[in-house]
Amino acid sequence: MDKLIDFLYKEYFITDSIKFSIVTILFVTMIFLITYFLLKIIKKIATKKLDEDRKLKFKSVFSFFNYFVYVVIALMTFQNFGINLTGIFAASAALFIGIGLALQTFFQDIISGILILADQTVHVGDIIEIDGKVGRVENIKIRTTRAVTFDNKVLIIPNHKYLTSTLFNWTENGTVLRGAVSVGVDYNSDVDKVKEILLNIADSHPHLMKNPTPNVIFKNFGDNSLDFQLIFTYNNGFRVNLIESDIRFLVYKKFKENNINIPFPQRVVHLQK
Numbered sequence: 001m002d003k004l005i006d007f008l009y010k011e012y013f014i015t016d017s018i019k020f021s022i023v024t025i026l027f028v029t030m031i032f033l034i035t036y037f038l039l040k041i042i043k044k045i046a047t048k049k050l051d052e053d054r055k056l057k058f059k060s061v062f063s064f065f066n067y068f069v070y071v072v073i074a075l076m077t078f079q080n081f082g083i084n085l086t087g088i089f090a091a092s093a094a095l096f097i098g099i100g101l102a103l104q105t106f107f108q109d110i111i112s113g114i115l116i117l118a119d120q121t122v123h124v125g126d127i128i129e130i131d132g133k134v135g136r137v138e139n140i141k142i143r144t145t146r147a148v149t150f151d152n153k154v155l156i157i158p159n160h161k162y163l164t165s166t167l168f169n170w171t172e173n174g175t176v177l178r179g180a181v182s183v184g185v186d187y188n189s190d191v192d193k194v195k196e197i198l199l200n201i202a203d204s205h206p207h208l209m210k211n212p213t214p215n216v217i218f219k220n221f222g223d224n225s226l227d228f229q230l231i232f233t234y235n236n237g238f239r240v241n242l243i244e245s246d247i248r249f250l251v252y253k254k255f256k257e258n259n260i261n262i263p264f265p266q267r268v269v270h271l272q273k
Helices: 002-009 022-046 052-080 085-091 093-102 104-119 191-204 237-257
Strands: 011-013 019-021 127-130 133-140 144-149 154-158 167-169 177-185 215-221 226-234
Touching: 022 052, 104 144, 133 154, 177 191, 177 237, 191 215, 191 226, 191 237, 226 237
Parallel strands: none
Antiparallel strands: 011 019, 127 133, 127 167, 133 144, 144 154, 177 226, 215 226
């Protein structure tokens, strides 16, 4: 028994100042295992009554908390092994400053990710626009947000972009969105007929909403045309390009049937003799 105790408590030296024993290794291993199971139990209890969206957000933040806890335990372990952390940090101050500058964006991403998850600026399923790019959010992680664009490309957004760029959340107020198609007609056109045709196109389109009702605005007396805008609402932001394209096809077709011309830019050139 004494031999076993001596074996367990015998100190082994890696260097003059760094030492360890079997008991220390067992103790550290036990601490890591207890921490692992405690964190797992906490995560299970905390996410038990959350919906899927909030559960994903909590797991992202909690994973960062896990890293922090394990780093603290690792530092305590170094202390137990007799490693002088103060000396190491002092000797490596310049190195840590360099690493800090290199990882500045990394930490900005993490902080932004925590803020997004906390204040719920963006949710999974939202359609967002940032830096001129539009996509539907698929998942939000601690460092990046992944979205799918209209053409099915995966858009990976570093979370610090939310701090440095303007974010448009198309669906924060609901899935109903407003769209518009502009068209110019010849100055000889019957403006009442133009309005009637545009409203009929909107009323008969299967993907446009009847309430609020579509509207036609006489926007401007242009250089070559009378400019109108058809305003409508729809509830599928990912179909906006197809919807607007479909409406333009119908406008061209109906205008042609009713002898309403869509003029092209013209210039009158006067030649002096």
